[in-house]
Amino acid sequence: MKRQVPLALCFLFGVAMIYTQFSPHQYSEAVYNEVIKWGLIISPFALVLAVVTLIQTHTSRIRFRSEHWQYSFIVFIGMIVMVAVGLFFVPNWLLNLLPENVSTALADVQIGPQNPVFVWLYDNVQVPMDATMFSLLAFFIASAAFRAFRARAFEATLLLITAMFVMLGNIPVGDLVWNKVISWLPLPESWVLLEDGTSRMEDGASWLRQEILDVPNTAARRGIILGVSLGVISQSIRIILGIERSYLGGGD
Amino acid sequence: MEVFGLWVAAALTLCIYSFLYRDNPFYRFAEHLFVGISVGYGIVIAIHQGVIPLAWEPLSEAFGGLWIEIAGDVTPESRQALWGLFRIIPVCIGLLFFARLSPNYAWLIRYPIAILIGFGAGAAIPNVLQANIFKQTQGTVAPFVTIHTADPASWVGTVGAVLMVIGVIITISYFLISVEQRDSFKWLSIIGIGLGSWGFAFVIADSITNDGLTATEIVGSILMVLGLLGTGYYFVSSVEQRNTFKWLPIAGISLLIIGFIVIYGNTIWNGNLTPWEVFSAVLIVIGVFCTLTYFFFSVEHRGAIQWTSKIGIGFLMIGFGAAFGNTVMGRLALMIHRVGFLINDWLGSIVALFG
Amino acid sequence: MLERFMNMDRRIIFLLIALVVIIPTLIPVRLRITVSEPTQKLYDYIEALPSGSNIMLAFDYGPSSLAEPEPMAKAVMQHCFSKGINVIGMTLFPSTVTLADKLMKKIADENNAVYGEDYVFLGYRPGTLPVILGMGTNIANVFDKDYQDTPLSDIPLMANVKNYDQISLLLDLASSSTTETWIIYANTKYDLKIAAGVTAVIIAQMYPYLQTGQLVGMMPGYLGAAEYEKLLNAPGDGTVGLNTASFAHLLIIGLVILGNIAFFIQRRKEA
Numbered sequence: 001m002k003r004q005v006p007l008a009l010c011f012l013f014g015v016a017m018i019y020t021q022f023s024p025h026q027y028s029e030a031v032y033n034e035v036i037k038w039g040l041i042i043s044p045f046a047l048v049l050a051v052v053t054l055i056q057t058h059t060s061r062i063r064f065r066s067e068h069w070q071y072s073f074i075v076f077i078g079m080i081v082m083v084a085v086g087l088f089f090v091p092n093w094l095l096n097l098l099p100e101n102v103s104t105a106l107a108d109v110q111i112g113p114q115n116p117v118f119v120w121l122y123d124n125v126q127v128p129m130d131a132t133m134f135s136l137l138a139f140f141i142a143s144a145a146f147r148a149f150r151a152r153a154f155e156a157t158l159l160l161i162t163a164m165f166v167m168l169g170n171i172p173v174g175d176l177v178w179n180k181v182i183s184w185l186p187l188p189e190s191w192v193l194l195e196d197g198t199s200r201m202e203d204g205a206s207w208l209r210q211e212i213l214d215v216p217n218t219a220a221r222r223g224i225i226l227g228v229s230l231g232v233i234s235q236s237i238r239i240i241l242g243i244e245r246s247y248l249g250g251g252d
Numbered sequence: 253m254e255v256f257g258l259w260v261a262a263a264l265t266l267c268i269y270s271f272l273y274r275d276n277p278f279y280r281f282a283e284h285l286f287v288g289i290s291v292g293y294g295i296v297i298a299i300h301q302g303v304i305p306l307a308w309e310p311l312s313e314a315f316g317g318l319w320i321e322i323a324g325d326v327t328p329e330s331r332q333a334l335w336g337l338f339r340i341i342p343v344c345i346g347l348l349f350f351a352r353l354s355p356n357y358a359w360l361i362r363y364p365i366a367i368l369i370g371f372g373a374g375a376a377i378p379n380v381l382q383a384n385i386f387k388q389t390q391g392t393v394a395p396f397v398t399i400h401t402a403d404p405a406s407w408v409g410t411v412g413a414v415l416m417v418i419g420v421i422i423t424i425s426y427f428l429i430s431v432e433q434r435d436s437f438k439w440l441s442i443i444g445i446g447l448g449s450w451g452f453a454f455v456i457a458d459s460i461t462n463d464g465l466t467a468t469e470i471v472g473s474i475l476m477v478l479g480l481l482g483t484g485y486y487f488v489s490s491v492e493q494r495n496t497f498k499w500l501p502i503a504g505i506s507l508l509i510i511g512f513i514v515i516y517g518n519t520i521w522n523g524n525l526t527p528w529e530v531f532s533a534v535l536i537v538i539g540v541f542c543t544l545t546y547f548f549f550s551v552e553h554r555g556a557i558q559w560t561s562k563i564g565i566g567f568l569m570i571g572f573g574a575a576f577g578n579t580v581m582g583r584l585a586l587m588i589h590r591v592g593f594l595i596n597d598w599l600g601s602i603v604a605l606f607g
Numbered sequence: 608m609l610e611r612f613m614n615m616d617r618r619i620i621f622l623l624i625a626l627v628v629i630i631p632t633l634i635p636v637r638l639r640i641t642v643s644e645p646t647q648k649l650y651d652y653i654e655a656l657p658s659g660s661n662i663m664l665a666f667d668y669g670p671s672s673l674a675e676p677e678p679m680a681k682a683v684m685q686h687c688f689s690k691g692i693n694v695i696g697m698t699l700f701p702s703t704v705t706l707a708d709k710l711m712k713k714i715a716d717e718n719n720a721v722y723g724e725d726y727v728f729l730g731y732r733p734g735t736l737p738v739i740l741g742m743g744t745n746i747a748n749v750f751d752k753d754y755q756d757t758p759l760s761d762i763p764l765m766a767n768v769k770n771y772d773q774i775s776l777l778l779d780l781a782s783s784s785t786t787e788t789w790i791i792y793a794n795t796k797y798d799l800k801i802a803a804g805v806t807a808v809i810i811a812q813m814y815p816y817l818q819t820g821q822l823v824g825m826m827p828g829y830l831g832a833a834e835y836e837k838l839l840n841a842p843g844d845g846t847v848g849l850n851t852a853s854f855a856h857l858l859i860i861g862l863v864i865l866g867n868i869a870f871f872i873q874r875r876k877e878a
Contacts, residue, residue, distance in 0.1 A: 075284045131671055158573065
């Protein structure tokens with residue numbers, strides 16, 4: 001029951017998904033749609049795992065008075081307020097019991113994620129903090145560029161030079177400088193001008209960026225994609241066949 | 253309320269930026285508030301956009317149908333709704349996630365997890381194979397040839413495609429075997445790579461036949477297949493054998509290049525591809541080959557493999573360098589957005605107040 | 608002296624980077640933008656679509672990375688509305704539902720688009736993979752109602768849209784690997800055309816798919832948004848952002864060079 005059944009379920013659903021994707025038969029299509037439906041129904045419950053882990057972490061922080069434990073209360077307050085506002089609703093039987101002006105006012109406060117208080121908290125608390133938290137990385141990347149980004153070895157130099165060219169190609173200043181320099185250089189006209197009179201040497205910075213991304217970058221990324229995909233496929237086969245069982249976790 | 257919201261958002265933004273000076277209570281307050289609010293938001297969304305429409309509503313409809321059935325007023329719609337009762341099974345399986353709360357029954361969460369994992373693995377196999385292996389390999393040679401893998405009229409192409417699939421499957425099964433066992437199963441990968449490259453050659457030959465096969469193209473194809481086989485054999489042979497076959501990869505790669513020139517020299521000469529396009533396309537082929545070599549032969553990097561994987565690292569470094577250069581733009585974008593909010597929206601509203 | 612320079616307080620660098628962002632925000636500049644091929648391809652593809660086509664917009668980014676995808680969404684939606692192309696919005700990210708809903712409304716209002724006729728927002732459903740695969744057979748299997756809780760059957764725009772067969776393009780506005788997931792499942796299995804508007808961090812990994820045509824086009828980060836705005840001749844947040852970013856880029860390039868010069872001088876001294 002503890003291991004065999006989950007392994008069998010995993011095998012069953014895996015094989016069903018593989019088989020039904022190849023077979024165009026109408027029963028097979030019905031099975032395919034039903035399996036997807038099951039996936040859809042089960043998925044939302046998975047959030048329970050994350051929430052339970054978070055609650056356990058912060059209750060134990062409060063219980064054991066670990067460093068900054070007081071702040072864990074703020075986590076709970078934020079969560080409870082959000083859930084209370086978002087799930088707030090008045091059942092119909094209660095609405096009918098209340099005086100009419102109260103019940104219409106209550107019904108007007110939209111239920112769920114469209115509740116104005118819920119949206120206000122999301123817009124003015126959650127979104128700005130999330131965006132700001134992530135934007136701290138801009139400061140850290142600048143500091144890392146100065147401290148850690150060194151041409152220590154050949155490989156590091158290659159990485160550094162590529163990064164510089166891509167950065168220059170990403171910003172309009174790159175082409176501006178390039179075009180200025182080209183116009184100053186005493187190059188023969190046949191080198192610079194195409195037959196239709198346009199410049200062939202124009203916008204070199206963005207051209208170089210595009211070539212780096214198009215050619216060596218594509219090759220390296222494709223190598224990674226091929227390598228990872230072979231890994232994903234063999235891992236998937238191992239999972240379906242029950243060779244790979246780490247997702248079951250420890251214990252018997 | 254809108255102005256108040258602006259001030260709250262600005263205050264919290266500054267709380268978080270205060271971390272740049274050093275860790276402090278304002279930052280910690282904002283950080284924890286953020287965690288709480290966003291988890292609360294997630295719970296509400298999961299219920300309103302997940303549980304209610306996908307589980308609750310179909311089930312309550314089904315029970316409504318059942319009620320009508322019991323009451324005796326059967327309609328075709330109520331009959332139809334009864335089918336929804338089957339959905340109670342996945343709902344119950346989903347509810348098993350709550351077993352996480354009980355130490356004794358925590359193992360029950362393996363049921364829904366096993367289903368989701370099996371579902372994902374089953375969906376991945378055919379699609380990843382198609383999208384990331386076949387299409388990507390095709391893309392690597394596409395600049396040189398038009399490939400007709402799906403042309404059922406041509407038996408050469410079909411045989412080629414089938415051989416390629418078998419080759420890839422065998423090669424994958426080689427990677428399924430644990431590292432210790434691999435030594436005794438080396439033949440598996442040789443057959444895999446061999447079949448794969450023959451299939452590949454057939455596919456190419458087929459595409460060439462469609463516009464008339466010339467003698468040079470046949471010779472070129474045969475040379476390329478020999479080259480591929482030779483190089484492939486070298487990579488899977490043991491270290492001791494490799495010393496005897498040192499010449500093999502060099503000969504193999506040279507054959508590949510000669511075969512390539514024999515086939516495509518003509519196309520290039522006629523100006524169908526510019527020298528720069530050919531250079532780029534060849535560079536991609538070399539890059540993919542070297543990067544893969546670096547990944548697959550990470551244990552013993554010697555001789556020819558050492559050089560190939562060195563080049564592979566070079567390509568990877570350029571790839572990572574490009575990614576780093578772009579990351580700078582991405583991180584700055586996040587900051588510019590926040591600074592824009594503080595200056596234009598928040599300070600702007602204060603100026604407007606006094607202005 | 609050199610030691611002190613190399614070990615300077617990182618808060619000085621923080622201050623510098625803040626300055627090069629704040630000053631151009633206060634005093635904006637406008638430089639000429641060169642349009643790259645992936646953005647041009649996306650623009651051309653949408654430009655060639657007949658009026659009445661449907662495109663799907665997947666808002667697959669969190670609030671943490673909204674800076675880049677928002678101007679992209681704005682530019683593309685503006686393009687679609689001006690050509691009479693319908694936009695169907697949805698998201699695979701739970702944390703983005705409210706954001707995407709508000710953004711679509713705002714852009715639609717600016718372009719006088721009508722909800723239910725010119726655009727619709729379906730909302731969010733958990734479980735990425737079953738959502739993508741499920742919509743391939745029937746969108747109503749996954750989203751039986753839109754985000755406003757209106758049944759799809761009551762929405763005029765959705766009357767002729769059953770599944771991916773009626774959708775000419777899916778544009779994934781992404782900050783993580785969702786574009787790959789759309790390619791692997793929706794493009795491979797259902798032949799849905801995919802394009803991407805990605806945050807700069809993941810631009811590089813999209814290129815193999817562009818080369819094979821598995822992606823019909825792509826907007827790379829702020830640059831992509833600015834390029835699309837240029838093609839529409841309607842400069843917006845992308846253009847402003849990219850110009851502002853120019854100075855910070857130059858500072859970072861300068862910091863890398865200075866850091867390396869100091870590093871080499873020190874190494875020579877030690878040797």
